[in-house]
Amino acid sequence: MAYSKNDKVLKEAASRLKSLGIRPLSHRVAVYGHLMHVNNHPSVEEIYSELKQSIPTLSKTTVYNVLDHLCEHHAVRKIVIEGREARYDAMTHDHIHFKCNTCNLIYDIEQPKVPQLNLPAGYEVTTTQVYIEGLCPHCAKHMH
């Protein structure tokens, strides 16, 4: 999971950051590239200990700083549905989050799409998040 400097992922990450108007500093590129690359929803701790291996000087404060910055500029999304620690998601597109109450994994659901809801007059919607809890197919199967 350690990337070489020339990794495609990092180049792609840098270029996306640029197009979002975010200066592609090395730590930002590393964090953002990591989020783009993994499919789970890592916590600060997970991001930190993963990247620490390839960037030994990295501090956790910097991970917090970078994530805050990326959040403010809408490059990543913070999801804090439950539990104590925030999780982060490279916001490539809207999708539903599903948490299995048995295995505790969080799944990304691409279909159906996050619905467009008609709020009462006057409300202006920026983002819509849908969070579903239940039983995932794998755990449901094991119930029998």
Place this chain on the structure above:
Amino acid sequence: MAYSKNDKVLKEAASRLKSLGIRPLSHRVAVYGHLMHVNNHPSVEEIYSELKQSIPTLSKTTVYNVLDHLCEHHAVRKIVIEGREARYDAMTHDHIHFKCNTCNLIYDIEQPKVPQLNLPAGYEVTTTQVYIEGLCPHCAKHMH
């Protein structure tokens, strides 16, 4: 906001707890009654300092214990969309949460209803939460 022992709210709370199979101990009734009564989404701290006035022996640990218990038995819902502190909601019915990014208030939206989503085969849904961010009518008006 301090209730007398014979308050309707407390009787109603006790009876709802019973029907949910939860023993209506006094602290539970107090916390649950409070959540049913207020329309905002109080944090542990807010619940604690509010109830402390009428129940001077109350400890914050107990508020945590009671809320955990009520959550497990689906009498209340924990919402931790962002920020560090969890907020709690008496789960009388499903509704959408809307957070205004300007005034930071969280609104309950009753209409439209939380949609029923058809997940891929095998997923079993227990609860669906919808969280929308944007601009509330009041703040939108002040933008001009």
Place this chain on the structure above:
DNA sequence: ATATTTGCAAATAATTTGCAGTCGA
């Protein structure tokens, strides 16, 4: 040159835990 970013250590804040005493059936 100047504003931004980094990273350590310390501070803060929310929550959890250990445990002894109390309460309810």
Place this chain on the structure above:
DNA sequence: TCGACTGCAAATTATTTGCAAATAT
């Protein structure tokens, strides 16, 4: 009586802050 509940104090955990050094343009 027995298991569930309470509440204090201490521990833990995630996050924030202060500040000095390093970096980017």
